[in-house]
Amino acid sequence: MDNSSPSTSRKRQRAGEPCPEPESDLNDDQLLSLEENFNFSDTLVALRMMRAHFPRIEKVSVQPFILRSQLYSSVKDRTQVDRELESLRREGVLRTFKLSTGQDDHAIMFLDDYLSQIERVSKRLETQKQEGLSVFEWFKEHVIHLKLDPSIGHEELRSLLSLGGKVKEEHISLLINAGLLTRQLIDPNMYWFAIPNIGSILKGLSQGRKELMSFLNRRKYKEMPMAALEKKRLRLSPLDMRFHLRDLLGSGHLKTVEGPTGLVVKVVKD
The missing domain is CATH 1.10.10 (Arc Repressor Mutant, subunit A)
Known part of the structure; x- marks a missing residue:
């Protein structure tokens, strides 16, 4: 991942440690299951882990981003999340973006990644004179x-x-x-x-949400073990199941309960 324009506020990123690379560059030992990597006590730690697990998307050049709803799924104190996001935003560590997929949908991108995204767009246009x-x-x-x-x-x-x-x-x-x-x-x-080149991903985000909810609603008890569900593939979204699960759990459409063999994902009844 090209981070050629480092942020001047790297001090919040734990003694200058670089952000982890996306999922494709991690080894198998670092790729814990969603259930093993579900809860965090610190917003920045959660952001960095979710950034590392951002799925590789073919034919779309976009830097990793995290949905605010995904943070809500893993850092239980939403007030803490909002407070820490605001602090990181003001320090120039990250930026937040309003998305067109829903009134409360916001994407979060590390500033270094956003600057790299701008650089890519500029270079592409440069080749077009x-x-x-x-x-x-x-x-x-x-x-x-x-x-x-x-x-x-x-x-x-x-x-x-x-x-x-x-x-x-x-x-x-x-x-x-x-x-x-x-x-x-x-x-x-x-x-x-806005984030350049994100249009097709946002379409997939909306379709993936519907596909996942439809899949669970068709099951007898509208539930499924998280470990099994995480392995399922979505047909209509370039984003992986892990991405969508965190999103829908954080937005309150799904919930988790403890089952005999681990966490179970259930549809939240209206």
Whole structure:
């Protein structure tokens, strides 16, 4: 994983330790089952572990991200999660992104990974002889580091970009087309910060949620041992079962109970 732009706030990442690499680079001893790696007492530890287990997705170039709901599944004190996420966000260790898949859906990405994602997009456009690519450097240096919120207004965006050079509307259009910004539906003068290349993954996230819930609802008692369920493959999502289980457990659609042979995943009744 390319982390060529290290965060200046690495102090929160436990004495300068690098983030673990995605799942494909871990050995078998490090790949514990979900049940063995389910509960955490520290939000940053949970983030780093989930980042390491982010599935390899073919034909999609996206850096690992974690859903806030996934943290809620593993760090039981939600107030603690929100408080620690806010602290890490303000220190520039990570960024949060509002997702289009649900009102409460938020993705979390380590800042180093996000900067690498921007760099990939910029290099791809460079090969296409795209003009105005200097805006990506302005965006990284003057917007990302100074605006920590998930959204930004049009005039504030222009003002921050102008710290790098003379801003044209074409520059902002380039950022939108690159997937770094999306216009808010309620107010077109406001933008959400976004993760490039995530569109197909978000489609898979929505479809995978429905597929997993449908699978469990068809079972006699609407439940299944976690160890067995984790081995199942989803047809409609590029994300793995582990990713979806953490998401649906954290959002309250599923719950776990202790069974004779380990944790059992059950559908939460309305």
